[in-house]
Amino acid sequence: MSVTYEPNDPNLPLILPRSALHSEIYQPVCSLVDYVNSLFEEGFSPDTVLRDFVDLYYLDFYDAQVRNGGHSQFIHNSFDNLFSNLERAERAAKMIGFPKLANLVHRCHTFCINNPEETAEQNGFSQRAAELDDLDNELYKFEYTPEERALAFKSLPPDKAEIFLSKFTFDRLEETAESVKKAALLLIKTKTPEEAANDAVKLAKSLIEQRESKRLDPSSEYFEGAVARQTKRLTRKIRSALDSLQKGEEAPDIASKVIEHISDAELYDLSPYHIHSAIWIAGHSNLKLVSSEDWMQEISAVANSTTFANQEQTARKLYKLNQVVLKHRHYAIAETLGKLATQSTVSPLYKTTIDIIKxxxxxxxxxxxxxxxxxxxxxxxxxxxxxxxxxxxxxxxQLRSKFSNFLKRLKLISSEREQQLLAQTSMVVPGKKLAFGMATSGIPELLYDLHLPEALLLWSPELEGLDTFHEGNLEDFDFSTKSFVWRFLSKDEIIIVEGNRQEVRIFNEKNEQEAIYPTSRLRETRQEYSKMLKRFGSL
Structure with missing residues (x-):
């Protein structure tokens, strides 16, 4: 029995790549954001995805905006969705067990309500409210100690907790650090600080590889480069300590430097927000981990088993076709080229622009x-x-071509210079004027009233081959009889569309395939999606 999902379905799976839990601490919520974005592309909306997932999606938007440019930038970039973004973000902060962050979001919400004019002026740069800057500083100070961090992760089931705790533990860390220290102090007796550091750091290779493997797949093409970069950074720290030692200055403990570098928390984004979101995601009962290769396929399967998502996708396509019919600017060209059609010949169809000349x-x-x-x-x-x-x-x-060719034969100019001279003059000029005209008022409305968008949707449900529709020709139209004839080029095949009060006929000249759509069916299609279309804005 196939599974189907309803809007805001509590059983909607949280499908993430398996690697999400095994990468950086921030990766689980980043993968959730990617998942929600993919659902949106598949026909879901913020009102139909499970609310908890959407709330965390908007909390991540809040956190990213504030960390980049403060609450002022968050307000500016939220546009008309400011208050819904704040409501969702506050709800999500409570949901993931981070009341301090929820309180911060709430205070931002209160500021926006109490200061509408100042809120409207925020831009993240020149216009920044001092009260919002204070909120920024509070958020930047949120930090957990290693003990608090470990305690938080231990709230998960042991197997999940170990995934995160292992990111901060290293095999033989202290022992290896001491070995690096002893080697460096021995080598400095016979070598320069740089040479001694380069040799001593080799003993820390396994530690550096451990460290990088906690955020990168060892089989990744980036792994070796990451190891090399961290090796250089640790080498510089050891060399600096040896320089100080040679100068008789107080030198930092090399073993401590190694331990600090390997386990340095700043190398990960360990904000409490990312910790709480990672814990919430890892512990969610709907979590489904799949391979990266199967991830999009799994998401498509969810969308395909969801009726409302498929309807939403279709409505979006119909809205796009409505825009093409009602709002594109090609009608003047379409009519003028269409005038070149005669009883014995068809009008020339636009294929591509070769050049633009003066x-x-x-x-x-x-x-x-x-x-x-x-x-x-x-x-x-x-x-x-x-x-x-x-x-x-x-x-x-022609004259310049002959003259430049003559100069080139005499070896007075190069081929490159010849091309430069010819480029100064267009190869062609206008000859006989074949036609001229303007767009006739009411043409877009005529095509829309005769249900052209719905006919195109039924003819090509995925809109394949319709990207060149607007470059076609309007060969005939009649307001009194309510009819039109449109020709366009679709993948090098000529398509003829004829519409009237009774039907729309679409005919492929190459394969002679024909589709006829009665107006009654087209009208039903428009009515079926009318409510959804209103949500997308006016036509």
């Missing part, structure tokens, strides 16, 4: 376009008026 002050930014059937036209648009010309070879270009 003929004179009046004809500036003229597009040299490749068309189907094979050929080249010149297209110029200014103040909504589109003109289409034939392309003819520029006599001046």
């Amino acid at each position: 003929i004179n002050d009046r004809l500036n930014d003229v597009k040299v376009i490749e068309i189907v059937p094979d050929g080249i036209l010149l297209l110029h648009e200014t103040r909504g008026v589109v003109s289409v010309y034939t392309a003819q070879l520029n006599p001046l270009y």
